[in-house]
Amino acid sequence: MTLFTAEGLIRAHRRWVDRGICDVAGVVRGAYWRWLLTQGGALGSLTNPLNDSRGCGAVMRAAPIGLSPLNDPFALGCEIGAITHVHPTGCLASGALALFPGGR
Numbered sequence: 001m002t003l004f005t006a007e008g009l010i011r012a013h014r015r016w017v018d019r020g021i022c023d024v025a026g027v028v029r030g031a032y033w034r035w036l037l038t039q040g041g042a043l044g045s046l047t048n049p050l051n052d053s054r055g056c057g058a059v060m061r062a063a064p065i066g067l068s069p070l071n072d073p074f075a076l077g078c079e080i081g082a083i084t085h086v087h088p089t090g091c092l093a094s095g096a097l098a099l100f101p102g103g104r
Contacts, residue, residue, distance in 0.1 A: 002061040004028075004035040005080065009068045016070055024070045025079040032083055046079060049086035058085035058094035065098035074099040 008031030009024070016022040025045075032043055044050030058081030065077045074095040081094025 001032070001035055001057070001084075002064060004031040005061045006064040007031050009064055009070075012070060013068065022070065024068065024076055025083075028080050029083055043083050044086055046082040046086065046091070049082070051085075052087050053085040054087035054089040055085060056090075056093075058082075058090045059097050062094040062097040065094075066100070 005028060008028030011031065012022050012024040012027035015027060029043060029045075036043060042050055062077050062081060065080055066073045068076070070076070076095075077098025078091045078095035080098075081091035085091055085094070
């Protein structure tokens with residue numbers, strides 16, 4: 001899913017450059033839908049939690065978010081993390097890693 005996160009961020013950046021508008025998390029969500037087609041299941045969000053997952057899956061794919069020049073990396077990391085891991089320990093950890101991808 002890290003690769004699908006990076007792919008979504010690249011698409012979001014292109015959309016921003018080409019059109020000047022972009023819902024980054026929405027574009028990454030689209031990339032996750034493409035991933036989901038290979039898995040089966042559903043995606044959630046901060047406002048539509050589908051689970052109470054507190055696992056490490058969200059943080060494992062958060063590093064590319066910190067490299068994106070779009071939006072606040074912490075907020076975006078939390079929002080993208082909540083697509084699959086809405087529990088605070090899952091999505092907040094994703095936001096923290098996105099904010100400091102190099103461990104600064």
